[in-house]
Amino acid sequence: MLNKAETTVTNMETAVFNNPTKTPHFESSVPEHGSVLAGPVINVVINFNFDLAKNSSISIKRSAQEFGQGELVLDSNKLSMRRAMDSGAPDGTYTVTYQACWPDKSCHQGSFQFAVTRSKQDDFKDQTNRKEITLDLLNSSFEPENIRISKGTKITWVNKDVVEHYINTDPHPGHNYYKDQNSKLLKTNESYSLVFTKSGLYPYHCSAHADYMTGNILVD
Ligand SMILES: [Cu+2]
Incomplete structure (x- = not known):
């Protein structure tokens, strides 16, 4: 019983997220802000309703350590960007910080958070x-x-x-x-x-x- 209570407390602590900052033209992301996941995602994807341009970026950090892997990928329709995530990333809260740059060379910064909690694999x-x-x-x-x-x-x-x-x-x-x-x-x-x-x-x-x-x- 004690173990179960401790697990609950851990999950509640994990579920505390900062408010996200959305850039203009932000449409959606996977993971969504505030998601608690049973394991790392294969990639973080962010969708916009306006053409992305070079110098856009995505960072996936936990306690200042980067878990994004490889280069940023701009999808061919220019409305989405993605970055692979380390499949061995440990449990914890991750902050995605992204820079969305536009054809006029201006950029906006946004951020959101999600958590990896492998105890969810029990479900x-x-x-x-x-x-x-x-x-x-x-x-x-x-x-x-x-x-x-x-x-x-x-x-x-x-x-x-x-x-x-x-x-x-x-x-x-x-x-x-x-x-x-x-x-x-x-x-x-x-x-x-x-x-x-x-x-x-x-x-x-x-x-x-x-x-x-x-x-x-x-x-x-
Ligand atoms: Cu159906």
Whole structure:
């Protein structure tokens, strides 16, 4: 019982975030400000409604240490920028500081925060060490909602509902956190498959029921 209480206190402390600073033209990010995640993201993605230009940047820091990896990537539509995150990043609160620069060479600074708390993996169904997994779309939810798999596992989603669904990577409606994870419209008994080859957390949803039909894949 004592251990459980301590865990609760730790989670509450983790959940204290500074207010985010949004630049002009900010639309969305993955992770969202204030997210508490079961593991590091594969990349931080920030979406805007105006063209980004060079000198834009993203930093992902915990206690002054940088966990962003490699160069900033500007997506080809110029409306999004992303930076990979270290998959071995420890539990804790991360501050994303970004600079969004525009074609007129002006720049704005923004920031937001999220937390990594691996104890949240207790809510994930352990499906590690399997080559293939089938995941049902049932009663407008992903069954199971949160799963943990090994690298190289192929997931096949099968629509067991009468209504039509999609598989879409977050955010909604940008669908660009992990662009490979976007299906066509899935009618009853239609399926969609994807092999996960990179460690990290993959938050996703169905774009037809984005408010409540959500799930997470955690790749070890
Ligand atoms: Cu749906």
